[in-house]
Amino acid sequence: MMKIRCFGIAKDITSQAFITIDEQLPSNVEGLKLWLEKNYPQFKSLNKCMIAVNQEYADDNTPISTSDEIAIIPPVSGG
Amino acid sequence: MMKIRCFGIAKDITSQAFITIDEQLPSNVEGLKLWLEKNYPQFKSLNKCMIAVNQEYADDNTPISTSDEIAIIPPVSGG
């Protein structure tokens, strides 16, 4: 089971602070993004979200596994 | 009688907060600078001093009279 943290508008879209993927786990960030857009089409209407793996921004090729800390990072707006 | 305010190192050189010119009054800033260098040669060893007339920086051609507020402005060092 892969656990994904959701923040900001991502939490509103999924209605949860964590979502889980139980089967056909994506093997990298690109796969996760496709999974998200398929299961939550509302992500398509957002400005580009990033994915963080173990608290670092990760590009599409970054591999992911169930032991990683994975998070959806919508466009930030601190300050 | 023309009264000249002295600040910072100018006050050290003249040993006074005010100096006065009693006769042969300079008619402009340039004349005043010449008078100062003649009467207090130590001014020659300083970085360039400015003259303020009525609390404004004045160039060499600015006329001066006994009714003006005149001051020697050594290189500033605030902040």
Place this chain on the structure above:
Amino acid sequence: MVDNNIDIQILGDNLSIDTCYQYVIDETCGGIVLFVGTVRNHNKGKDVTHLDFETYESMAIKELSKIADECVEKFQSKKLSIHHRKGHVGIKDIAVIIAVSSIHRKKAFLACEYVIDQLKERVPIWKKEFLTDGSYWVNARP
């Protein structure tokens, strides 16, 4: 996180300019520059009543630490203090304070501006603005 002349905090209570200032003051420094970001009462013509900041706190602190390290490298910053609010923030409240001390003031200005620019670009903190007629996540939608 307080380490190596860098003080980074994400706090639920009022931020203190004096605390940040006291942290960065250094006897060898001639200049301290502070940026203070406050909550505006208007945005795009709408009345803002308050904000709510959500943070991915562990990553935000990590990212701010990197930004601070970049300042030490790029601008030879002496000490940095970066405090950011989380949760409910009222109008006129301070959302963020960035304080930087440097031997030369020009580099203190450059570093302080660098931190706020980078913070707004990459630190995982999200602002929800509450208006009189609703709320929305800033920057989220085109």
Place this chain on the structure above:
Amino acid sequence: MVDNNIDIQILGDNLSIDTCYQYVIDETCGGIVLFVGTVRNHNKGKDVTHLDFETYESMAIKELSKIADECVEKFQSKKLSIHHRKGHVGIKDIAVIIAVSSIHRKKAFLACEYVIDQLKERVPIWKKEFLTDGSYWVNARP
């Protein structure tokens, strides 16, 4: 001198960052930048024990007012507060505070830096540094 969103003071007592901050805070502003100049304990390898600032006060206030007006014109600054010490100032004490609020932060940085650069260039204030073995007027001699 307090007028038209500009607060300029030359003071014999400790300066307060909070006072300057409170003056410039404005509900329409997103960013406040402050510069705080403190007394260094070293200058050119010598130990500095304290400073003394002499001022041509009326002209200094006039000149600072002009600089502040230039900020409003050049950088659309909203409010400015400039406080400078006079007389005896100890190590680590604050010599000058400049606070600027702006709608856009970039211009707050530009204005704050402009004020301190201009202040050091043209405002009639003179710093005498006291070392363990004597004293001298800063910048006076080549």
